[in-house]
Structures are given as C-alpha cells and as structure tokens.
Amino acid sequence: METAYKFLNRFLPPKPVIRHVSILAGGTALAQCLNIAMMPLLSRIYSPGDFGIMAAFASFIAILSETSAFRYYLAVPLPKEEQDANALVVLSLLLQVAFAIVLSLVLLVAGKNFSLWSQYFSSILLPIL
Structure with missing residues (x-):
C-alpha cells in the first residue's frame, strides 16, 4: 500500500488545493472511463x-x-x-x-x-x- 501511495504522489501537484482538485477530477474521469468500458457488456445484457x-x-x-x-x-x-x-x-x-x-x-x-x-x-x- 505504501508503494502505491508513493507512486501516486509522484504524479500529483505539491500544492494542496490543486492536489485535491486533481484527485477529485481524476476520480470522476476514472468513473466515466469505467462507465464507458462497461457499456458494451451492459448493452448485450439489457x-x-x-x-x-x-x-x-x-x-x-x-x-x-x-x-x-x-x-x-x-x-x-x-x-x-x-x-x-x-x-x-x-x-x-x-x-x-x-x-x-x-x-x-x-x-x-x-x-x-x-x-x-x-x-x-x-x-x-x-x-x-
């Protein structure tokens, strides 16, 4: 777990405000990518x-x-x-x-x-x- 934290810290900006905005925007982007990736599977089922x-x-x-x-x-x-x-x-x-x-x-x-x-x-x- 510590290595994942260090890995992510290399890519995040040092300023706290920009860091928090980056985490929030990155989580939203990841959720949208997951949604798009699952859409072909869901369209086959439903x-x-x-x-x-x-x-x-x-x-x-x-x-x-x-x-x-x-x-x-x-x-x-x-x-x-x-x-x-x-x-x-x-x-x-x-x-x-x-x-x-x-x-x-x-x-x-x-x-x-x-x-x-x-x-x-x-x-x-x-x-x-």
Missing part, C-alpha cells in the same frame, strides 16, 4: 427498454431524494456554532427517516396501484421523450 426504465426510475429517485430532507443538509456548514450544525444534521436525519417511513407505508398500502400507475404513465411518457 435491452434499450430496460435502460429507459432504469432512467425513469433514477429520475424518480433523484426527485424524491431532493425533496425528502428539504435540502437541510446544504445548511450544515453555514452555522457559526457547532451545536447549531449538529442540530441541522439531526434534523436532516430525522426528516430522512420520517420520509422513508411514510413512503414505506404508502407503498405498503398502495404499492400495487402505484406500480400500475407508474407503468401506465411510463407507457405514455416514454415514447414522447
């Missing part, structure tokens, strides 16, 4: 319709994740006192747990209807998009 369903599901989850905690997690670095920041973390966590419980109960009660509803609207909207 049909284009499966990718459409995955895109619709991912967009639905992205909307739910943004609305679930009312974006209080973005306010955590703002307070001057650590106690206020800790209170925001606890508030955000409690909102996430409450949202997950409510969503679980809704899906438990109306899961079948929700599934039929989402299939109906995806069959209407996906050809348009």
Whole structure:
C-alpha cells in the first residue's frame, strides 16, 4: 500500500488545493472511463427498454431524494456554532427517516396501484421523450 501511495504522489501537484482538485477530477474521469468500458457488456445484457426504465426510475429517485430532507443538509456548514450544525444534521436525519417511513407505508398500502400507475404513465411518457 505504501508503494502505491508513493507512486501516486509522484504524479500529483505539491500544492494542496490543486492536489485535491486533481484527485477529485481524476476520480470522476476514472468513473466515466469505467462507465464507458462497461457499456458494451451492459448493452448485450439489457435491452434499450430496460435502460429507459432504469432512467425513469433514477429520475424518480433523484426527485424524491431532493425533496425528502428539504435540502437541510446544504445548511450544515453555514452555522457559526457547532451545536447549531449538529442540530441541522439531526434534523436532516430525522426528516430522512420520517420520509422513508411514510413512503414505506404508502407503498405498503398502495404499492400495487402505484406500480400500475407508474407503468401506465411510463407507457405514455416514454415514447414522447
């Protein structure tokens, strides 16, 4: 492990800010390269319709994740006192747990209807998009 760390240190810039940006950009580039490298394999396994369903599901989850905690997690670095920041973390966590419980109960009660509803609207909207 030490040799890998020394190997990477030779290629990273010495200034801390540029080093951190390089690590972040390098990780993002590596993730994109991995995504591109796996695409031929995934396109053999899954049909284009499966990718459409995955895109619709991912967009639905992205909307739910943004609305679930009312974006209080973005306010955590703002307070001057650590106690206020800790209170925001606890508030955000409690909102996430409450949202997950409510969503679980809704899906438990109306899961079948929700599934039929989402299939109906995806069959209407996906050809348009």
